[in-house]
Amino acid sequence: MTAALTKIYIPRDTTACSLGADRVAAVIQRHIEKNHLPLEIVRNGSRGLYWLEPMLELETEQGRVACGPITPDQVDEFMAAASWRNIDKHPLYLGLTEDIDYLKRQQRLTFARVGVIAPTCLEDYCQHGGFAGLRTALAMKPQAIVSCITDSGLRGRGGAAFPTGIKWQTVLDTASAQKYIVCNADEGDSGTYSDRMIMESDPFSLLEGMIIAALAVGADRGYIYLREEYPLAEEVLNRAIEVAYANGYLGGAIAGSKFSFDLELRLGAGAYICGEETSMLESLEGKRGEVRSKPPLPAISGLFGQPTVVNNVISLATVPIILARGAEHYQRYGAGRCRGTLPFQLAGNIKYAGLVELAFGYSLRDLLEDFGGGTRSGRPMRAVQVGGPLGAYLPESQWDTALDYEAFIEIDAVLGHGGVVAFDDTVDMSEQARFSMEFCAIESCGKCTPCRIGSVRGVELIDKICAGKAPAQNSILLEDLCYTMANASLCAMGGMTPIPVRSALEHFAEDFEVATGPASRPSPQA
Amino acid sequence: MGLASNSPLEHEKLVEGIIKELQDLPGALLPILHRLQDELGFIPPALLPVIATGLNLSRAEVHGVVSFYHYFRSSPPGRNTIQICRAESCQAMGSRALEAHAQRALRCKFNQTSADGEFTLLAVYCLGNCACSPAVRVGDEIYGHVDAAKFDSLVAALSTSEVEVK
Numbered sequence: 001m002t003a004a005l006t007k008i009y010i011p012r013d014t015t016a017c018s019l020g021a022d023r024v025a026a027v028i029q030r031h032i033e034k035n036h037l038p039l040e041i042v043r044n045g046s047r048g049l050y051w052l053e054p055m056l057e058l059e060t061e062q063g064r065v066a067c068g069p070i071t072p073d074q075v076d077e078f079m080a081a082a083s084w085r086n087i088d089k090h091p092l093y094l095g096l097t098e099d100i101d102y103l104k105r106q107q108r109l110t111f112a113r114v115g116v117i118a119p120t121c122l123e124d125y126c127q128h129g130g131f132a133g134l135r136t137a138l139a140m141k142p143q144a145i146v147s148c149i150t151d152s153g154l155r156g157r158g159g160a161a162f163p164t165g166i167k168w169q170t171v172l173d174t175a176s177a178q179k180y181i182v183c184n185a186d187e188g189d190s191g192t193y194s195d196r197m198i199m200e201s202d203p204f205s206l207l208e209g210m211i212i213a214a215l216a217v218g219a220d221r222g223y224i225y226l227r228e229e230y231p232l233a234e235e236v237l238n239r240a241i242e243v244a245y246a247n248g249y250l251g252g253a254i255a256g257s258k259f260s261f262d263l264e265l266r267l268g269a270g271a272y273i274c275g276e277e278t279s280m281l282e283s284l285e286g287k288r289g290e291v292r293s294k295p296p297l298p299a300i301s302g303l304f305g306q307p308t309v310v311n312n313v314i315s316l317a318t319v320p321i322i323l324a325r326g327a328e329h330y331q332r333y334g335a336g337r338c339r340g341t342l343p344f345q346l347a348g349n350i351k352y353a354g355l356v357e358l359a360f361g362y363s364l365r366d367l368l369e370d371f372g373g374g375t376r377s378g379r380p381m382r383a384v385q386v387g388g389p390l391g392a393y394l395p396e397s398q399w400d401t402a403l404d405y406e407a408f409i410e411i412d413a414v415l416g417h418g419g420v421v422a423f424d425d426t427v428d429m430s431e432q433a434r435f436s437m438e439f440c441a442i443e444s445c446g447k448c449t450p451c452r453i454g455s456v457r458g459v460e461l462i463d464k465i466c467a468g469k470a471p472a473q474n475s476i477l478l479e480d481l482c483y484t485m486a487n488a489s490l491c492a493m494g495g496m497t498p499i500p501v502r503s504a505l506e507h508f509a510e511d512f513e514v515a516t517g518p519a520s521r522p523s524p525q526a
Numbered sequence: 527m528g529l530a531s532n533s534p535l536e537h538e539k540l541v542e543g544i545i546k547e548l549q550d551l552p553g554a555l556l557p558i559l560h561r562l563q564d565e566l567g568f569i570p571p572a573l574l575p576v577i578a579t580g581l582n583l584s585r586a587e588v589h590g591v592v593s594f595y596h597y598f599r600s601s602p603p604g605r606n607t608i609q610i611c612r613a614e615s616c617q618a619m620g621s622r623a624l625e626a627h628a629q630r631a632l633r634c635k636f637n638q639t640s641a642d643g644e645f646t647l648l649a650v651y652c653l654g655n656c657a658c659s660p661a662v663r664v665g666d667e668i669y670g671h672v673d674a675a676k677f678d679s680l681v682a683a684l685s686t687s688e689v690e691v692k
């Protein structure tokens with residue numbers, strides 16, 4: 001008789017691995033084999049407490065306890081000294097994982113299983129509430145499913161915050177023999193990684209959300225459009241799709257029903273614009289990722305001209321819990337027109353970087369200070385970019401703004417996909433504004449002039465202003481250009497690039513004066 | 527990257543096989559280009575007419591697609607491809623200095639290959655590793671908190687020849 005093995009968890013997630021989690025796992029494995037230890041390694045996803053990665057967890061009678069951040073060298077010692085037998089004496093001991101303050105203060109709905117389960121273990125998924133939403137949906141009429149999503153108040157988490165239920169209703173109401181569900185997994189916004197985490201750490205929740213969407217609107221084919229920059233997510237998703245097919249959750253007769261749904265993963269090819277939904281559809285059709293003019297809406301004429309639901313990873317991965325717990329439960333979180341939770345992603349120069357899922361309504365300052373703990377460099381924080389490369393740079397005077405789509409629009413900013421990138425006082429905001437224009441020039445699909453040409457002119461104008469060449473006149477020209485881009489671009493790429501540029505000019509005007517060039521500033525890594 | 531031989535005839539056979547396997551997928555062109563680049567490391571321009579014929583497209587259409595996407599390349603890369611994230615979160619943690627350092631160390635600019643053929647340097651805009659910026663990707667490995675010293679040791683570990691990184 002062998003004694004039951006104790007589980008030891010080591011995350012397999014891009015960021016955890018970039019900090020050495022694979023090497024930690026290899027060291028532990030070596031010790032287990034050499035000394036026949038009664039331990040079993042489980043590669044879970046990451047809880048998203050990234051400043052604690054690599055973080056290992058051990059199963060105990062009290063629950064899972066954590067230790068971290070632990071380097072491969074430290075783990076060697078940890079195993080050699082059999083520290084896992086009395087882990088609570090270890091200097092890196094963090095106590096019960098669930099009681100870690102950073103985690104405990106969150107409201108994890110979409111991310112409830114992330115970091116808890118082994119990502120592609122179907123049994124683990126089901127034991128933690130997986131497919132409860134699908135079971136509920138299978139017993140409902142399509143209209144009832146759509147109404148449930150509408151009532152929940154869920155708005156698209158990809159950035160535009162369009163009500164998901166209304167989009168689904170349009171697809172349901174458009175008669176067609178062929179409809180599609182397309183998951184936007186292009187996650188191009190800098191400072192964001194929540195889609196990646198779902199795909200790497202709880203991929204079945206995304207699959208389940210897509211299956212429910214298909215049931216709701218009457219689609220039988222789906223695609224996940226994943227960016228090429230996410231090799232681990234690609235591997236995990238492909239494995240999850242394989243497991244789902246093998247267990248009757250994809251293909252014909254899903255979960256024993258009459259309903260069928262086929263799903264395929266497709267890779268992008270390094271184009272930010274392909275995150276824009278119509279450009280993504282072009283790309284899926286095998287073409288250049290040029291933005292389509294709307295109308296028609298993709299919900300009416302989308303992929304291959306058929307009615308198509310296009311939703312972000314987080315929107316879709318949130319669907320199962322809404323079905324499982326009910327619309328009423330979900331919409332109880334948040335306030336006003338922002339219901340439910342948003343997974344914020346703390347990034348850039350921040351001490352405690354990580355994923356923070358919160359109901360709407362906290363202030364940005366709560367996030368930056370209570371969770372983020374200030375800058376990583378220890379210098380004063382000066383600017384925060386929220387909502388990706390097309391989002392505004394916010395000075396401290398705006399940090400008390402509530403994390404709420406409408407409150408952000410009111411200050412000419414966006415919440416977008418929930419990325420929060422902090423900068424310390426070494427930042428040169430003229431460089432940041434210049435980069436926004438440069439990025440637009442690099443990533444423009446080229447279809448319309450304000451964006452394609454305007455962005456190039458924008459870079460030139462900022463260079464002139466900072467070099468002291470007729471700064472007053474060129475600033476007027478730059479504002480004119482921003483006005484044109486904002487009002488005459490076909491899509492939000494050109495249309496929103498002025499947001500970060502204008503915010504930098506408005507709130508950090510001193511950085512555009514000749515005297516304060518980058519050379520006079522200390523390096524951020526000092 | 528697998529390696530079929532480099533003869534044009536072999537390339538043609540390879541792409542014909544890939545087309546045969548994937549042409550029935552709806553919107554097959556991107557999957558075909560991906561597979562080809564996985565195999566060869568790049569999309570040889572000489573193969574565009576073969577792909578065009580196979581998919582019943584014009585050569586201009588295929589060229590238009592290949593050239594639209596940053597990821598597809600028309601010339602072979604070095605033995606290792608190093609991507610440095612240039613996006614905002616990494617900027618906040620010193621990626622501008624890292625970019626400059628990398629170009630000095632490898633003595634090549636972005637989109638170029640070092641003289642010894644070891645490294646191709648590419649820009650990337652976010653690797654989803656923004657919680658530990660600056661981020662760098664080599665092949666399918668992603669590295670976090672990369673400063674100049676860490677970059678140098680990474681390069682040294684990857685070098686097959688004895689190069690001094692300076």
Ligand SMILES: Cc1cc2nc3c(=O)[nH]c(=O)nc-3n(C[C@H](O)[C@H](O)[C@H](O)COP(=O)(O)O)c2cc1C
Nearest residue numbers: 156157158184186187188275276277311312315492
């Ligand atoms: C330039 C640009 C880039 C975008 N990138 C993404 C992206 O990477 N991921 C995403 O989900 N949505 C992105 N969007 C938003 C999509 O166009 C679309 O609104 C979204 O996929 C709809 O899904 P949702 O309603 O679930 O958010 C982008 C939009 C624009 C204009």
Ligand code: SF4
Nearest residue numbers: 445447448451491494
């Ligand atoms: S705004 Fe830019 S990205 Fe959007 S359609 Fe016009 S050129 Fe293309």
Ligand code: FES
Nearest residue numbers: 611616653655656
């Ligand atoms: S901005 Fe560099 S990894 Fe995201």
